Amino acid sequence: MRRIAVVGAGQAGLHLALGLRPQAPGSEPHSTRGAPEPYDVTLYAARTPREVRSGRVLSTQVMYGPALALERAAGLALWEDRAPRITSLGFAVADPSHSPGGGFTALLDEPAQSVDLRVKTAGWLELFEARGGRVEYGTVGPADLPGIAAAQDLTVVATGSGPLAEVFARDARHSPYDRPRRTLAACYVRGTRMPDGLGGPHVRVTPVAVDGTAAGEFFVLHALTLDGPCEIVLWEAVPGGPLDVWADRPGPDEVVKRTLELLRDRLPGEYALCRGMEPTDAGAALTGALTPVVRRPVAEVAPGTYVLGLGDAVVLNDPVSGQGSNSAARAAAHYLRAITGHGGEPFDRTWMLRTFAAHWEHARHVTAFTNLLLGPAPEHVRRILSAAARHPEVAHRYVNGFADPAGLAEWFMDADRADAYLAAAGAAVPADGG
Structure with missing residues (x-):
């Protein structure tokens, strides 16, 4: 042996x-x-x-x-029958002023779980x-x-x-x-509400910009924790930016408090959905950077x-x-x-x-x-995301690329291939992404 x-x-x-x-x-x-x-x-x-x-x-x-x-x-799928079945991913799309504008949601070909x-x-x-x-x-x-x-x-x-x-x-x-590209703050919570039109567990992602400069991203997703289903909120904050308020490693209650303050000021739509949330337990928060x-x-x-x-x-x-x-x-x-x-x-x-x-x-x-994803979005990526907001086929392909990023090499990672795909799909947009 x-x-x-x-x-x-x-x-x-x-x-x-x-x-x-x-x-x-x-x-x-x-x-x-x-x-x-x-x-x-x-x-x-x-x-x-x-x-x-x-x-x-x-x-x-x-x-x-x-x-x-x-x-x-x-x-090893011991919790498959208990964990929420995540059926869709939704993304807000930054408009030319870098603030959340239009967006898109698409179904996953296979449910995800957390x-x-x-x-x-x-x-x-x-x-x-x-x-x-x-x-x-x-x-x-x-x-x-x-x-x-x-x-x-x-x-x-x-x-x-x-x-x-x-x-x-x-x-x-x-x-x-050679240093972290994001400061992270996550909390497992209960009490968030789903946006209209999303009928079940999902992941939603919203980019945040302040004065025209990208400041990070805010995520909400559905998960299973120690005592049952819950939601997770996650900040990906550009270091030194206005979302980077986690250096003192706050506990769950304080993470929720600061999250609601940030949402009220930066993302009022998400604030309305999250304002009733509370941590699931005393160990529900995690902050740091890698x-x-x-x-x-x-x-x-x-x-x-x-x-x-x-x-x-x-x-x-x-x-x-x-x-x-x-x-x-x-x-x-x-x-x-x-x-x-x-x-x-x-x-x-x-x-x-x-x-x-x-x-x-x-x-x-x-x-x-x-x-x-950690750097400024290349122009061809901005064109893809703009097209996804208008063309469900593009949204579906992008969303399902998260299940296996190897497939993104065929169309998403390279500007020429991306533009060829958008043209073939009838989803081409002007070179400025508008």
Whole structure:
């Protein structure tokens, strides 16, 4: 039996660890047929299930159809019947003065869902232990990696925060930013109202500009938290701008208070919808910032001893594109196939590099799309969004691109391809985007 360590118990690390410890067919309601034989897997987690559930929220997340299918196939879609089914995405579109103007909403081809990672992480940790996996609880630092890796056939590091991720060198070719592009503030709430015309759970996005300058974005989405369905509000604030009021890391009540103040002043329509909201619990808020980065996937932690990075440890994107959990699921599923398909061959540095390179063929599209959204919108993107407000076909294609950003390379990411698509769709707009 091959020994594998997974360091980090988030979306990617738990998905991989559970895939390496499949339950016997028929032993659980979500059995995985034809799964590989179990590996001797040790999972390193910072907190116990009880600590996770009683702590603060870990992220915002929207998982689209393809990522949900990966969880479903692995027998991990434990909350599928309880979480709201997000059926549409709506976007306000900035007019030439950069204030919210017209907009569009389109249906998703497959429903999306958002599950509080406190719920998912705690549940998956318990499931992993029930499947016979071993969990070591506590903090792991860079100094611990040589000893861990020396005792294993393969060690995978799946945490993108703190000093542990720094063992992987920054890849400057794919990392254009050296500081955060957004300051983040999220709160899980109840009491928001749906806009007229939206008949069910959804995601809506509104850009905010002040005096003609982009200041960030405001998101509302439907989710499942510890005690049932809820909504999530999220600010993506340009650092130093008028929406960046979160440096003191306020708690849930204060996040709601400041959110309502910002909405009243900047987005009165959203204020009317959100004015009755209240936090779901004492840990419902999360504030902070991250620097988007792509890191080298393999680190030598001792002479001749290597570890492989997974998920946010090596590809960390800003949440503005809503791709974090989706990318983590894809990465975990890909690594699992690579591991179980490798037989008894050594998990050497060459295998590690090839495994990540194959995953990067998809992940690079996610990174390119996210980085595009973090900067000023190119003229061709402004033309696409203007066309989407007038042409449902364009709106539908853009909205469903969030489910798999790789497809956006065919028409959205390049000005010539975008204009060719708009012309073919009868949705061309003037070059100034008007």
